[in-house]
Amino acid sequence: MRHYEVTLIVHPDQSSQVTTMIEKYKELITSGGGIVHRSEDWGRKHLAYPINKIYKAHYLMMNVECDQETLDKLNYNFRFNDAVIRNLIISKSEAITSPSIMLEGNDKDKDEAKVKPKTETKVEAKADTEVKDDKKSEASDEVKE
Incomplete structure (x- = not known):
């Protein structure tokens, strides 16, 4: 299994549902045999540039270890979730827990x-x-x- 850093930008109107989204994604990863090494909620921050007339968004970041199939499922969920404005998945060489x-x-x-x-x-x-x-x-x- 490989290590990944997943960063999400969530619509500010959905900030109250962020915890349920994180739990859902953690469950998806762990059910596929993966491990969540770190999960951080950075809160609402200003965007560098407006996206669809949105100036603030809720930021989330997770460091996970999973296989390609689980990563594809995760990416599929991001793509069809209207609350997720942008997502970024980066491959890492080792688990980051700090x-x-x-x-x-x-x-x-x-x-x-x-x-x-x-x-x-x-x-x-x-x-x-x-x-x-x-x-x-x-x-x-x-x-x-």
Whole structure:
């Protein structure tokens, strides 16, 4: 059996059904005697260019080990599934089980998003106090006149 990397771009309206699609494809692979080494859900991302007036899509990636017959069945399912906008199957020399760069990038983005709001609230708080101070000084100027 050979190793393959399968990447899918799924229609954004079908994002809620992605988990059932992945399970269906995993079942197809394992029933054919194959192994799923890695399965990643990259989430919704902007497309590099619009495809059929769609600007965002849901990305999935799997590293599998299967025979040619199972791969043909998988490709056939991709072709006739309206939710799958694009698919790419690449032959690999060995099984890849470590997290991909895209998945690690998502984790870093989430970590930065958690840190970012805390710093923004401090800046907003400083801006609010400055505005209040300006209003107080304007009010005191009016009283003096």
